[in-house]
Amino acid sequence: MSAAGPGRRRGRPASAEKVAGEPDTRDRILSSARAEFAESGYDKASVRAIARGAGVDPALVHHYFGTKEQVFVAAVEGAFAPAMGIPDLLLSGGREQWGEQLVGYVLGIWENTVTRDPLLAIMRSAVNNETAAAIFRGLIGRNLLRRVAGGLGMPDAELRVELAVAQLVGTALLRYVIKVEPVASVPAEELVVRLAPVVQRHLTG
Amino acid sequence: MSAAGPGRRRGRPASAEKVAGEPDTRDRILSSARAEFAESGYDKASVRAIARGAGVDPALVHHYFGTKEQVFVAAVEGAFAPAMGIPDLLLSGGREQWGEQLVGYVLGIWENTVTRDPLLAIMRSAVNNETAAAIFRGLIGRNLLRRVAGGLGMPDAELRVELAVAQLVGTALLRYVIKVEPVASVPAEELVVRLAPVVQRHLTG
Numbered sequence: 001m002s003a004a005g006p007g008r009r010r011g012r013p014a015s016a017e018k019v020a021g022e023p024d025t026r027d028r029i030l031s032s033a034r035a036e037f038a039e040s041g042y043d044k045a046s047v048r049a050i051a052r053g054a055g056v057d058p059a060l061v062h063h064y065f066g067t068k069e070q071v072f073v074a075a076v077e078g079a080f081a082p083a084m085g086i087p088d089l090l091l092s093g094g095r096e097q098w099g100e101q102l103v104g105y106v107l108g109i110w111e112n113t114v115t116r117d118p119l120l121a122i123m124r125s126a127v128n129n130e131t132a133a134a135i136f137r138g139l140i141g142r143n144l145l146r147r148v149a150g151g152l153g154m155p156d157a158e159l160r161v162e163l164a165v166a167q168l169v170g171t172a173l174l175r176y177v178i179k180v181e182p183v184a185s186v187p188a189e190e191l192v193v194r195l196a197p198v199v200q201r202h203l204t205g
Numbered sequence: 206m207s208a209a210g211p212g213r214r215r216g217r218p219a220s221a222e223k224v225a226g227e228p229d230t231r232d233r234i235l236s237s238a239r240a241e242f243a244e245s246g247y248d249k250a251s252v253r254a255i256a257r258g259a260g261v262d263p264a265l266v267h268h269y270f271g272t273k274e275q276v277f278v279a280a281v282e283g284a285f286a287p288a289m290g291i292p293d294l295l296l297s298g299g300r301e302q303w304g305e306q307l308v309g310y311v312l313g314i315w316e317n318t319v320t321r322d323p324l325l326a327i328m329r330s331a332v333n334n335e336t337a338a339a340i341f342r343g344l345i346g347r348n349l350l351r352r353v354a355g356g357l358g359m360p361d362a363e364l365r366v367e368l369a370v371a372q373l374v375g376t377a378l379l380r381y382v383i384k385v386e387p388v389a390s391v392p393a394e395e396l397v398v399r400l401a402p403v404v405q406r407h408l409t410g
Contacts, residue, residue, distance in 0.1 A: 041333050043249070126383055127332045128246050133383050140385060162379055162388040163399060167368075170375025174367055178331055178338050180345060183367040194368060198403050 028054040033075040038117040042125030042132040087147035099200025164202040233259040238280040243322040247330030247337040292352035304405025369407035
C-alpha cells in the first residue's frame with residue numbers, strides 16, 4: 001500500500017525525468033488508476049499496481065494524490081465528467097425531450113469503452129465497498145440529482161430522477177456487466193427507443 | 206454470522222458429533238455460505254470462513270459441496286427459490302396485473318432481510334466475478350426469463366422482461382446497496398405505485 005523506497009525491485013521504479021513533473025504524469029497516474037479500479041474494484045485495487053501501470057514509483061502516486069481513497073476520488077471525479085454534462089443538456093431543452101435525451105446521452109457514455117471503464121470501476125467498487133459507495137452518493141447527489149431535480153421543480157423530483165436513473169443503471173448492469181442476452185447485444189438505438197418513454201414517464205409523467 | 210459452538214476458538218475443527226451428519230449440518234453450511242457471500246462477495250469469500258460460521262471443519266464443506274464455486278451455486282440456488290415463484294405467480298393471473306404483481310413480489314423479497322442477504326450476495330458477486338456472473342445468467346435465463354417470456358408470447362418478450370428486470374435491479378441497487386436518498390427511505394408501497402405502471406409498460410405496452 002505505502003511508498004516503497006528507491007531500492008525497490010518489482011514494479012519498475014520511475015526514472016528521474018518522470019518524477020521531475022512531466023506535465024502528463026498526473027494524467028498517466030489517473031488513467032492507470034481508472035483502469036485498475038475498473039478491473040479490480042476498490043478493495044482489490046492497489047496503489048502499487050496503479051503506479052506500475054503508470055510507470056512511476058508508488059511514492060509519486062501518494063505525493064500527487066494521497067491515500068488510495070483520495071486516488072479513487074480523483075479518478076472517479078474525472079471519470080464522472082461526461083455525466084456531469086447531463087444537467088446542462090437537459091436544462092437547455094424542453095422537458096418533454098428529457099427522456100430521449102437522457103437515455104441517448106447515458107447510453108452514449110456506456111457504449112464508448114473509454115468512458116465505460118471508469119463507470120464500471122465506480123459500479124464494481126460502490127457495490128462492494130462502503131467508502132466507494134459514499135463517494136458515489138456524494139458525486140451523484142451534489143452534481144446530478146440536485147440540479148436535474150431542481151430543473152423539474154416538483155416536490156418529488158429527486159425520487160423521480162432516481163427511479164429514472166435506476167432504469168438506466170439496471171440496464172447497464174445487465175447489458176455491460178452481467179451480459180444477459182438479448183439485452184447485451186441489442187443495438188443501442190433500440191434501447192433508446194424502448195427506454196426513452198419509460199424514463200420520460202418517471203421524470204414528468 | 207451464524208451459530209458457533211460454546212467453547213469454539215478460531216477455526217477449531219468441528220466436534221465429532223457435528224461431523225457425524227446432524228441433519229441440519231448441510232443447511233447450516235449453506236446459511237453460513239449465504240452470509241459470507243453476502244458480506245464479502247464471491248472473490249473475498251473463503252471456504253474457511255464459511256466453515257467457521259457453520260461451526261464445522263472446512264473439509265466438511267468440501268465433502269458436502271465440493272469447490273467454492275459449487276458452494277456458491279448451492280447457496281445461490283436456494284436463495285433464488287423465492288424468485289422462482291415469480292413465473293407461477295404471473296402466469297396464474299391476468300397479464301394486465303403483471304406489473305403490480307411483479308414489483309410487489311420483488312420488493313417483498315428485498316424488504317425481508319432473510320431473503321435480501323442472498324440477493325445481495327449474488328449481486329455483489331456477479332458484478333465482480335465472471336464465474337458468479339455466469340451462474341447468475343444461467344439461473345435467470347433458465348428459470349425466470351424463459352418462462353415469463355413464454356407466457357408473454359411476443360417475439361421481443363425476453364427483451365421486454367429484461368428491461369422490466371433492469372428497472373427493479375437498478376432500484377434495488379440504489380435503495381439497498383448504494384443507499385441513495387430519497388429512494389433508500391421511501392416506503393415500499395410508494396415504490397410499488399410508482400414502478401408498477403412502468404414495469405407493466407415494459408411487459409405489455
